[in-house]
Amino acid sequence: MLSRIFLINQGKCCGNECKMCPYEQKHKGLSSVIRKDVLSSLEDWEREELNEESLVERKARFEIKKKIIHIIQR
Numbered sequence: 001m002l003s004r005i006f007l008i009n010q011g012k013c014c015g016n017e018c019k020m021c022p023y024e025q026k027h028k029g030l031s032s033v034i035r036k037d038v039l040s041s042l043e044d045w046e047r048e049e050l051n052e053e054s055l056v057e058r059k060a061r062f063e064i065k066k067k068i069i070h071i072i073q074r
Helices: 004-010 036-040 046-049 055-070
Strands: none
Touching: 004 046, 004 055
């Protein structure tokens, strides 16, 4: 099972029905908005871990992964 921190660091829902999906519109693969209930339930150590990495970095990494997957699937 993937942790919600790992999934948040991905930057967007992948649509693979992850049990701990933290995004709005769970499992649809469309959202990069984290659900309010998830944000309010984060432990202090989780918040610290997330603060170490900026949202811009997470989104950039997600876009790179998307391009790699697209190339592999050709």
